[in-house]
Amino acid sequence: MKKIFFALVFSALVLSACTGETSTNIIETENIESLVSSTKENAEKYDVSKFEEYELQDIIDGDTIRIKYNGSSEKVRLLLVDTPETNHETLGEQPYGPEAKEFAKQLLAGQDSVYLEFDVSYRDKYKRLLAYVYTKDGISIQEQLLKNGLARVAYIYEPNTKHVDWFNSIQKTAQNSATGIWSVEDYVTNRGYDKEVYYAATKESNDASSTENDKSNTANDNNSCVIKGNINSKGNKIYHTPGQRDYENTVAEEMFCTKEEAEAAGFIPAKQ
Incomplete structure (x- = not known):
């Protein structure tokens, strides 16, 4: 379907059709x-x-x-x-x-x-x-x-x-x-x-609205998990937090939301 009310302030709350998605314009x-x-x-x-x-x-x-x-x-x-x-x-x-x-x-x-x-x-x-x-x-x-x-x-x-x-x-x-x-x-x-x-x-x-909300919530959750877990050449598990010297250059094998979560997975904090 190319377009699907609602709502006006009765006539004013009108939603136009959007290609590739459906919405319901409901008269309240x-x-x-x-x-x-x-x-x-x-x-x-x-x-x-x-x-x-x-x-x-x-x-x-x-x-x-x-x-x-x-x-x-x-x-x-x-x-x-x-x-x-x-x-x-x-x-x-x-x-x-x-x-x-x-x-x-x-x-x-x-x-x-x-x-x-x-x-x-x-x-x-x-x-x-x-x-x-x-x-x-x-x-x-x-x-x-x-x-x-x-x-x-x-x-x-x-x-x-x-x-x-x-x-x-x-x-x-x-x-x-x-x-x-x-x-x-x-x-x-x-x-x-x-x-x-x-x-x-x-x-x-x-259903489409629910899916978008789920994606948004997942993205928000991912955005809040900024601690990078990296395994170096010696096999040591190191985690880096924003602001540390090598944070931007670190390639993360895993991302963590808290230091406690990183340490529970066996990672230790970077020295710098």
């Missing part, structure tokens, strides 16, 4: 609050005056909410985006699913209503409402999920394609930055998400 749940705060402050606000306002009842997951619609409680599926699952009956929980849900939840926290922009067709085959969802101050939920690597553009079915070009351009930026779901190559597929690929990449990254 505890950073969502900071991300949402930044989003609310910096996101583009759209005019929602022409859209329809409905009572918000619940956040089901990253791409599905529940509203009160014409007196009934109904699910709304966010058009043209797909977030990883949080509790699917067959797929279970997928990486970035809980983060996507928490992001949407916090972005809509404290709001008793949302604005819905409908396309041509109002419902899908499961009878769910289909819409582009905005906060009361005009932030597009779909745009921010895509921007922060928490959703992919998906389920593009005519005639509901009004914002597909817009969404694809946002997704492209997230892909190029290896943000969120895009930080693990091949985790996102045309069919959804492959968590086995994600976990394999994570394991590979952790």
Whole structure:
């Protein structure tokens, strides 16, 4: 794999791919609050005056909410985006699913209503409402999920394609930055998400990190063992410590960390 999140300060903690090594860019749940705060402050606000306002009842997951619609409680599926699952009956929980849900939840926290922009067709085959969802101050939920690597553009079915070009351009930026779901190559597929690929990449990254740490620790240990043990032409075992006259010119047969260690191996100290 050429590249493998995480972490942003949600969107900011991004790791780019490195040739020859893998790393996992993980979105940390505890950073969502900071991300949402930044989003609310910096996101583009759209005019929602022409859209329809409905009572918000619940956040089901990253791409599905529940509203009160014409007196009934109904699910709304966010058009043209797909977030990883949080509790699917067959797929279970997928990486970035809980983060996507928490992001949407916090972005809509404290709001008793949302604005819905409908396309041509109002419902899908499961009878769910289909819409582009905005906060009361005009932030597009779909745009921010895509921007922060928490959703992919998906389920593009005519005639509901009004914002597909817009969404694809946002997704492209997230892909190029290896943000969120895009930080693990091949985790996102045309069919959804492959968590086995994600976990394999994570394991590979952790194993590589552990190996590097072991090498570093070994190097540090070796660097601290600077006493040179040499056997001279007469067969005498002599050890030399830094600062002694012949230390730099001495070829070490063995290296020791302490004088006691050298003497225990049968070496005696050099006279100069």
